[in-house]
Amino acid sequence: MQANGSIFIADNDVKTRDLVSAFLTYQGHSIVCPEQETPFFDTVKKYNIDLVIADIAHLQTIAPDFLEQSASINPLLVLIAYGSTSREDLIMTSSENVFTLSKPLNLDELESLVMRAREYQTMRLLDTSAAADDQHQALSLTMVGKSAPMRDLFDLITKVAASNATVLIQGESGTGKELAARAIHQLSSRNGKNFIPVNCAAIPDDLLESELFGHVKGSFTGAYANRAGRFEMADKGTLFLDEIGDMKANLQVKLLRVLQNREFEPVGASKSQKVDVRIVAATNKNLEELVAKRDFREDLYYRLSVIPITIPPLRERQEDIPLLIHAFLARFNSDKRNALKGFSREAMELLCSYEWPGNVRELENLVERLVILKGSGFITPEDLPEKYLSGRAPARNTxxxxxxxxxxxxxxxxxxxxxxxxxxxxxxxxxxxxxxxxxxxxxxxxxxxxxxxxxxxxxxxxxxxx
Ligand SMILES: Nc1ncnc2c1ncn2[C@@H]1O[C@H](COP(=O)(O)OP(=O)(O)OP(=O)(O)O)[C@@H](O)[C@H]1O
Ligand SMILES: [Mg+2]
Missing domain, CATH: 1.10.10 (Arc Repressor Mutant, subunit A)
Structure with a gap:
């Protein structure tokens, strides 16, 4: 986590200011109280302020040009505004670095917005540092994460993308294997060509061969015309072989041949065809175990896992959970005005300590559901489905x-x-x-x-x- 700047509380109502100040000091934040004579932005610069919590009417008096000025003074500056909702306020709330709260203030909700502000700043920081490096940029647009394992993963993906090597991505269901495969393609020199996914588990065994390699007219009942397979479609691009652990033995042999010779034969054809594809395969099964049980060919396993990538389950990178929640919140909120504002601290803690057997996909689905069902305000534990509540702290000790x-x-x-x-x-x-x-x-x-x-x-x- 980056070292955060200070928080400036702007409110001419001393009671509210003291309450917010005491509350946030208690939470460990560094608070700056207004200096009456000093112009607002001078204080912001002097004390490295990156979060302003303000009564909207008061802020408009002391810094009427807040929105125009703030970005040039500190691009990470966030405003949490509360109070009336005049037309001017509404203009403000459409900015992505402005969060709003109604009055009277609810300190739990305030805390949740402070957390969101910090997450927003971290994301912006990651974006800016990644933007310096073009290779990282596409990655930061799609894959959210700041934990050590995810940073290592981003590095690995960036390096791997520059080569043509075959990649095997392993990880539990919903960890982001397909997202990683797409990122490898996007960051590679093949990105102008096709990324062709094939789900080996979803296509019936007897059709998979023709799906992969194509067929010639008349080669089997129903083959009324020549048809290109996915290998041909992916020529000069990337072929993503998803759920590779489900591929049957006879096709494993054929795939091995393509990997060795970069050529294949469409079903019913007498001549083989050359192809230039980069293969990325993925599975949520443990391929080594399948190899040991002789359910997966050892030679194919070694051909595929030239570069093995493992995506860790979400429960092993808890610090990514709030970041992902806020990224999904922003995405699902984006076209709504009165959208969901955030999560209470208790709700966020429960979600951070949950095991997430369905990993990021489960989290994404939950946030989408909450945005649709709740639509506004803050999510509290009462809004969460039962299974997320098991980590609730016991009522009290003696x-x-x-x-x-x-x-x-x-x-x-x-x-x-x-x-x-x-x-x-x-x-x-x-x-x-x-x-x-x-x-x-x-x-x-x-x-x-x-x-x-x-x-x-x-x-x-x-x-x-x-
Ligand atoms: N780091 C991430 N940042 C943002 N979204 C993510 C991240 N990881 C996964 N997702 C999202 O979670 C969902 C599941 O990801 P994906 O389909 O890549 O997982 P998977 O590992 O292929 O799952 P499965 O094994 O079930 O096929 C997708 O909607 C994806 O966009
Ligand atoms: Mg997948």
Whole structure:
């Protein structure tokens, strides 16, 4: 993650400003308070501000030219705006670096937008650093990821694309094997020619040979005319042999021959045909195991896996999950005005700790479904299907644990919920000690009384009447 800049809170309502400031400071962000006399953009430059959280009316007073100026001052600057929705505001909300919130502020939603802003900045940063390198550009347009395994994968794809070598892509279902195959083609010198996919599992065995190699008229019942096969269509381009692990033994032999000699015979033809194709194969089966069981030819396996690429399952690259969620959110939102704004922290944590057996495809489908069904506002755990909720933290621990100093459990802990829980217990202890007097409890906690009240509201911690 890049080091983030500071957050500028622009609101002339001191109560709101303090509440937001305290909340975000507590979350570990660096906050800058406005300097009355200094022009807005001078403060932005001076304190390396890359996120402005503002009451829209106030921002229009202190920086009426915000949208025109911000990009030239800091292209990564993001605005989270709240307040009224005048015509000017609506113009603002159509910018991709502006997120909006309604008032009264919901701190959970604010936090979710701060997270989205950070993700947006990371994506922009990845795009800009990749743009310096033309080879990386096409990749960053299609494949989202910033985790170490994905960065290694991007490097490998870029290198492999420059060669003509046969590639074997392995990985669980939905990890992005086809996307990687397409990226290899796009980044190669063959990109002006065809990328031809063949799903070896979807085509019936008796048709696959003719599908791959074509046939001549009259070679079998129903062959009324000569027909080109996928190899011929992919000439000078790339042939993507998907689900190669499902190919039957007799065709494996024929494929091996093409890989060795770069020539093939259409079904029923007496002469062979030369072809110049780059082969990329993929499977979600373990080919080595199939070879050991003699279900897949060993010689073909070695011919295919000149360059083996393995795409890791999503559960092994958790840090890509929020990035993917926001990328899909932006994609599925793109043609809607009142679109889904983001995910509450708890919902995002649940999705990050989920196993994702269907990998990126499952995640993509979930976001699409949520955009359609919910359509606006923020996704909370209540909006998620049951199976995503299993990682939910247990309700609460005993007070003794707090005194014992909260040991780290064997299986690890969700730090955000733990900190939240810790905070709840300190607040409840302070209120108990002061007999429910919020002013005194706030003093004990070194908080403003209003901040404490807001916290209680946000956390749904009921404690006496206001
Ligand atoms: N890194 C990624 N960034 C953005 N979208 C991705 C990424 N990885 C996968 N996807 C999307 O997830 C879906 C599944 O990807 P793809 O079809 O490439 O997976 P696959 O490994 O071929 O799956 P299967 O084994 O089921 O055929 C596609 O819609 C693809 O666009
Ligand atoms: Mg696939």
């Amino acid at each position: 007070a003794d644990e707090l005194q014992a100093g909260m040991p780290l459990p064997e299986g690890g802990i969700c730090i955000n919920s733990a900190v939240d829980e810790f905070e709840n217990r300190l607040i409840m202890q302070a209120l108990n000690r002061t007999g429910g007097n919020k002013k005194e409890a706030a003093l004990l906690l070194n908080l403003k009384r209003t901040t404490l009240i807001e916290k209680l509201k946000k956390k749904n911690l009921a404690f006496g009447e206001e």
